[in-house]
Amino acid sequence: MSAQRRTSEGASAVGRAGEVRAGWAMASPALAAILLFFALPAVASLFLSFTDFDIYALADLGNLRFVGLANYERLIQNPLFWKAMTNTLLFVAVGTPLIVALSLFAAMLVNSRWLKWRPVWRVALFAPYVTTLVATAVVWRYLLHTRYGLLNYLLSFFGVPPIDWLGSPTASLPAILLFVGWKTFGYNMIIFLAALQTVPRELDEAARIDGAGWLTRLRHVTLPAIAPTMLLVSVLTVAGMFQLFAEPYVMTQGGPAQSTVTILYFMYEEGFKWWNLGSGAAVAFLLFLCILAVTLVQLRITKRSGAI
Amino acid sequence: MQLTRRHMAGALAALPLAPLLGGCGTREDDALTIWAMGNEAASLPALLGGIAWPADAPPIAVQPLPWTAAHEKLLTGFAGGSLPSVGQVGNSWIAELAAIGALAPVPAYARRLLHDQFGAVVDTNRIAGKTWGVPWYVDTRLQFYRKDLFARAGYDGPPPDWAGWKAALHKVKEQAGDGNYALLYPLNEYEQLTTLALSAGARMLHDEGGRGAFSEPEFKAALAFYKSLFDEGLAPRVSMAQISNVWTEFGRGYFSLFLSGPWTIGDLKRRLAPALQDDWGTAVNPGPDGIGSAAPGGSSLVVFADGAHDKAAWDLVARLTASVAQLALHEATVDLPARRSVWTAAGLMRDPAVAPFRVQLERATALPKVPEWERIVTEMQIVAERMVRGQFSVDEAAREIDARADRLLEKRRWMLEKGRAL
Numbered sequence: 175m176s177a178q179r180r181t182s183e184g185a186s187a188v189g190r191a192g193e194v195r196a197g198w199a200m201a202s203p204a205l206a207a208i209l210l211f212f213a214l215p216a217v218a219s220l221f222l223s224f225t226d227f228d229i230y231a232l233a234d235l236g237n238l239r240f241v242g243l244a245n246y247e248r249l250i251q252n253p254l255f256w257k258a259m260t261n262t263l264l265f266v267a268v269g270t271p272l273i274v275a276l277s278l279f280a281a282m283l284v285n286s287r288w289l290k291w292r293p294v295w296r297v298a299l300f301a302p303y304v305t306t307l308v309a310t311a312v313v314w315r316y317l318l319h320t321r322y323g324l325l326n327y328l329l330s331f332f333g334v335p336p337i338d339w340l341g342s343p344t345a346s347l348p349a350i351l352l353f354v355g356w357k358t359f360g361y362n363m364i365i366f367l368a369a370l371q372t373v374p375r376e377l378d379e380a381a382r383i384d385g386a387g388w389l390t391r392l393r394h395v396t397l398p399a400i401a402p403t404m405l406l407v408s409v410l411t412v413a414g415m416f417q418l419f420a421e422p423y424v425m426t427q428g429g430p431a432q433s434t435v436t437i438l439y440f441m442y443e444e445g446f447k448w449w450n451l452g453s454g455a456a457v458a459f460l461l462f463l464c465i466l467a468v469t470l471v472q473l474r475i476t477k478r479s480g481a482i
Numbered sequence: 483m484q485l486t487r488r489h490m491a492g493a494l495a496a497l498p499l500a501p502l503l504g505g506c507g508t509r510e511d512d513a514l515t516i517w518a519m520g521n522e523a524a525s526l527p528a529l530l531g532g533i534a535w536p537a538d539a540p541p542i543a544v545q546p547l548p549w550t551a552a553h554e555k556l557l558t559g560f561a562g563g564s565l566p567s568v569g570q571v572g573n574s575w576i577a578e579l580a581a582i583g584a585l586a587p588v589p590a591y592a593r594r595l596l597h598d599q600f601g602a603v604v605d606t607n608r609i610a611g612k613t614w615g616v617p618w619y620v621d622t623r624l625q626f627y628r629k630d631l632f633a634r635a636g637y638d639g640p641p642p643d644w645a646g647w648k649a650a651l652h653k654v655k656e657q658a659g660d661g662n663y664a665l666l667y668p669l670n671e672y673e674q675l676t677t678l679a680l681s682a683g684a685r686m687l688h689d690e691g692g693r694g695a696f697s698e699p700e701f702k703a704a705l706a707f708y709k710s711l712f713d714e715g716l717a718p719r720v721s722m723a724q725i726s727n728v729w730t731e732f733g734r735g736y737f738s739l740f741l742s743g744p745w746t747i748g749d750l751k752r753r754l755a756p757a758l759q760d761d762w763g764t765a766v767n768p769g770p771d772g773i774g775s776a777a778p779g780g781s782s783l784v785v786f787a788d789g790a791h792d793k794a795a796w797d798l799v800a801r802l803t804a805s806v807a808q809l810a811l812h813e814a815t816v817d818l819p820a821r822r823s824v825w826t827a828a829g830l831m832r833d834p835a836v837a838p839f840r841v842q843l844e845r846a847t848a849l850p851k852v853p854e855w856e857r858i859v860t861e862m863q864i865v866a867e868r869m870v871r872g873q874f875s876v877d878e879a880a881r882e883i884d885a886r887a888d889r890l891l892e893k894r895r896w897m898l899e900k901g902r903a904l
Binding site: 226228229230232233234236237239430446447448449 | 553554557558560561578581582583584721853857893894896897902
């Protein structure tokens with residue numbers, strides 16, 4: 175009896191060890207991929223940021239020098255770096271609330287019960303996200319055209335004089351933001367839509383019977399219910415805004431007067447236009463620290479408010 | 483095996499990976515690949531039809547690149563070891579590509595290709611005693627001006643010496659009316675200042691391109707002259723982004739003179755109103771005392787180092803730069819031929835808008851041939867713009883440009899010390 179129990183205990187210990195082994199075995203392909211394609215390049219680029227890898231080093235690795243923190247020091251003294259930093263922070267500060275609000279609004283719209291042809295609307299609003307960026311950028315360049323653009327045409331009804339959207343240093347950033355918002359809200363909308371469908375209808379109806387208006391119900395019923403999703407979407411959007419590159423690259427090439435140079439665009443120019451990969455890697459590392467810091471702060475805030 | 487929905491979905495999801503399999507096959511190494519850009523790439527297939535390429539030579543494959551991405555593509559091609567055999571390369575990129583060892587020098591048996599060319603253009607391609615490319619077509623920048631507005635001010639055209647030139651511009655400005663200017667020198671373009679500097683005889687870099695020479699009197703003279711054009715109200719303090727359309731503004735008389743290259747001839751013919759077609763012309767650049775200089779531009783054909791088919795590649799370059807092909811290229815693209823004899827054959831000297839380009843190309847000067855050059859002039863212009871906007875005096879600006887250039891050239895100085903720089 176006792177011998178039997180002992181063997182069964184032994185067997186379960188062996189079973190646990192086997193489970194652990196199986197777990198590692200199953201996770202190892204994914205872990206190996208993360209190590210090989212994420213951790214290793216990240217460490218390599220950190221190392222690269224301490225060197226002066228440039229076209230001379232490209233020709234012959236013997237021309238590579240270890241320069242310590244000189245790349246970072248030079249970046250901090252570079253006014254264009256700070257300009258790019260300011261632009262990016264502007265994109266994050268203005269763009270994130272704009273896109274989150276836009277996608278939440280769109281999600282509520284396609285979730286509402288009185289809307290007919292809901293699947294059609296969902297597809298139509300999701301379409302910009304899956305359309306090729308360059309193709310949409312060409313269309314948007316027409317929409318934003320100073321003389322023939324639809325946007326200026328519509329504004330002219332309100333007596334607004336034509337705005338040189340992509341040519342004026344003050345209007346270019348809002349123009350890019352409009353485009354980015356239109357391009358990305360569809361993805362967030364789908365996430366919000368999934369969350370909205372989990373909000374119990376009874377709560378909403380109970381609130382309505384209690385005499386709560388639309389805004390009150392949104393504030394006290396819907397938003398608390400989708401708070402974790404809100405966090406997810408805003409983290410994704412902040413990360414996306416920090417990594418804004420393709421839109422200014424296609425629409426304005428960083429101009430006019432460097433008003434749309436984002437931090438990633440700056441990194442691209444540093445790394446691939448001027449071929450200073452060392453300095454480019456330093457920018458990448460600083461960007462990584464920025465995104466990490468913002469995400470940690472966001473997580474901390476939401477944990478405190480009990481959303482997760 | 484039963485085909486389930488899951489299998490189908492899996493197969494569909496894997497479809498995008500299919501092209502990867504194509505990459506596993508054998509690569510087509512027997513073709514002679516040539517990279518070209520813009521208009522030249524578009525007209526290359528027709529050009530290749532006319533060069534009588536031998537049947538036993540490797541077949542030619544043309545790969546067009548957009549101009550905006552060409553420079554990066556060349557460098558990444560070098561980094562990835564995927565450069566083609568032959569390529570069209572902007573003359574100003576040759577120093578950089580030669581420095582990293584991407585190019586093969588023109589071999590002795592092909593050196594005859596360098597005869598009958600403009601001296602300054604060939605000089606641009608000559609680094610460390612070797613020539614790294616054969617000029618294919620050329621360009622340079624000179625003045626486009628409004629004949630009618632200069633005539634109203636009492637001039638046939640812009641005078642060739644700085645003092646007379648500026649006096650004429652003052653007269654043009656007086657006649658131009660309120661809100662109009664005499665010339666357009668956009669503050670974000672560096673070509674205007676480098677043209678003035680070359681005209682003044684500035685060398686801009688010294689110590690084998692290891693240090694800036696922007697504080698030397700020649701460059702300072704050019705810088706001071708440049709500043710005075712804005713201070714005296716002859717040119718507006720604007721960047722190109724604020725000019726919605728150069729041709730329209732030129733037609734309206736917002737300015738009567740600007741600096742540009744041969745491509746603008748076609749633009750003006752197409753876009754300027756028919757009534758104005760007789761009222762514009764081109765003129766060579768002014769200098770401190772007499773005709774000035776300019777930087778030679780255009781593209782060369784190069785053969786990349788360690789590419790396959792070395793002999794065939796140089797044969798292709800020879801055929802594409804032969805007089806007949808040069809004439810065909812000019813007819814297809816309106817590019818100015820690199821060979822001087824072709825200018826006569828094409829009757830280019832009879833076109834009054836084109837003839838000054840010939841004069842200017844004979845008086846062109848090569849810019850410093852260091853890989854860092856483009857970044858240096860970009861910084862030079864940032865400082866020059868601040869100077870024009872009142873942040874620096876001429877002396878301070880010259881010192882600042884030197885400091886920035888020296889910082890950018892730090893690696894080159896180290897390379898020179900080690901004897902590794904070209």
